[in-house]
Amino acid sequence: MLFGPRLFQPDSEILSTLFSPSLPGFPATTVRCMICGASADGSPSVSQCAACGGLLDVAFAFDQPLARGDFSALPLATQVNSGVWRYRQLLPWFPTDQIVTRAEGFTPIYWDDRLAHFGGVGRLGLKHEGQNPTGSFKDRGMTVGVTHAKSVGATMVACASTGNTSASLASYAAAAGMSALVLIPEGKIAGGKLAQTIAHGAHIVQVEGDFDIALRMLRELTAGYPVYLVNSVNPYRVEGQKTIVIEMFEQLDWQVPDVIALPGGNLGNTAAFGKALIDLQMAGLIDRIPRLLTIQAEGASPFVDYFESGFDRYEPVTAETVATAIKIGNPASVERARRAIQFSSGMVARVTDAEIMEAKAMIDRCGIGCEPASAATLAGIRKQVALRQIGPDAHVVGVLTGHLLKDTEAVVRFHLEDAPGERSPLVNRPVSIPADMDALKRTLSNALQG
Numbered sequence: 001m002l003f004g005p006r007l008f009q010p011d012s013e014i015l016s017t018l019f020s021p022s023l024p025g026f027p028a029t030t031v032r033c034m035i036c037g038a039s040a041d042g043s044p045s046v047s048q049c050a051a052c053g054g055l056l057d058v059a060f061a062f063d064q065p066l067a068r069g070d071f072s073a074l075p076l077a078t079q080v081n082s083g084v085w086r087y088r089q090l091l092p093w094f095p096t097d098q099i100v101t102r103a104e105g106f107t108p109i110y111w112d113d114r115l116a117h118f119g120g121v122g123r124l125g126l127k128h129e130g131q132n133p134t135g136s137f138k139d140r141g142m143t144v145g146v147t148h149a150k151s152v153g154a155t156m157v158a159c160a161s162t163g164n165t166s167a168s169l170a171s172y173a174a175a176a177g178m179s180a181l182v183l184i185p186e187g188k189i190a191g192g193k194l195a196q197t198i199a200h201g202a203h204i205v206q207v208e209g210d211f212d213i214a215l216r217m218l219r220e221l222t223a224g225y226p227v228y229l230v231n232s233v234n235p236y237r238v239e240g241q242k243t244i245v246i247e248m249f250e251q252l253d254w255q256v257p258d259v260i261a262l263p264g265g266n267l268g269n270t271a272a273f274g275k276a277l278i279d280l281q282m283a284g285l286i287d288r289i290p291r292l293l294t295i296q297a298e299g300a301s302p303f304v305d306y307f308e309s310g311f312d313r314y315e316p317v318t319a320e321t322v323a324t325a326i327k328i329g330n331p332a333s334v335e336r337a338r339r340a341i342q343f344s345s346g347m348v349a350r351v352t353d354a355e356i357m358e359a360k361a362m363i364d365r366c367g368i369g370c371e372p373a374s375a376a377t378l379a380g381i382r383k384q385v386a387l388r389q390i391g392p393d394a395h396v397v398g399v400l401t402g403h404l405l406k407d408t409e410a411v412v413r414f415h416l417e418d419a420p421g422e423r424s425p426l427v428n429r430p431v432s433i434p435a436d437m438d439a440l441k442r443t444l445s446n447a448l449q450g
């Protein structure tokens, strides 16, 4: 027997507050289609417009501009210790007791002259979203997505994932006492991510196919069952991911950088960053828009092709790259991402796997560390500077999306397994010695000389 999505059991009192906040100073919100504008308020099925199939947006009605100090001045009753919910005036409204949080956000921006020099720019900050609770930026979207799922009465949440989303969803579902269903491409996600998902108790289905197939199957499935889809097409997740940019600007004392660089796979983050800029401008919080730079891996770069055609021709590809988090050939958020690039007069570029791994080794060597996809950010900045698309005096902030421990296999491959003839000067290979003091002393002498 098939169940319709309306078989969620929402608490009507909670539902009635979702779009009209009960506290002053918070904008009213509506959910509507970004293509045809149709309203989707009140529908628990939030992956696409019922009328035209377009992606949905949470739209805000600011009746007065927000002030930059508003975020630290929230009334006590609305406070949640989270770097996402800190910006509640720019998020869809939920009653405080419905919020599912793991104290996400509050991630640092690292400034390292060696990395600025490597990238070729005067001033480079790297905002490390890998320092979220489950080690990736996904937690910011997940806290809002799972909160919405809980509010509409869902008991099972689901996603298709290249790994980080599944780890995050499994964690937040467990925190909320909900069950999670995760579809992953078999044998194609990094070990750290799979381990997290298993450990947090999600139902894991490995699909013999790639991410794009898994997502298509899941979308078809959730249309017929009372299962809440928390993929990046979910507009509530986009809202949470928006806070990366808001928090970044607050950390920069609202000195908006010239360029914000980020990796692009499914393009949910590019979409969310664009939405952040649109909303921040509408709220009167910024008057200058930074250029977004989205970087894809060469073997998974359909958005680069789309950009280079003047956003005229879009064609999915079969994806292949060492950076599994962005190994996506048919990005679900492609049209939202197009809007983001156009709104910010942005850029889209591709880098090779070798360039990604060299940039990663550099970030790792500076003591910061990240997973391969994150390093596309630095590799892409370097490439755009070389191509004179970014000036050497530009103020650039890049986003690192995942923690180094997410993909230790990539570290092992780069440092221990690559052919000696192709070795990078950054390769760091452990040495083995007999249990013998003389051997140890020789090793130390070599290290002191080297």
Ligand SMILES: [Zn+2]
Pocket: 033, 034, 035, 036, 037, 038, 049, 050, 051, 052, 053, 054
């Ligand atoms: Zn529509």
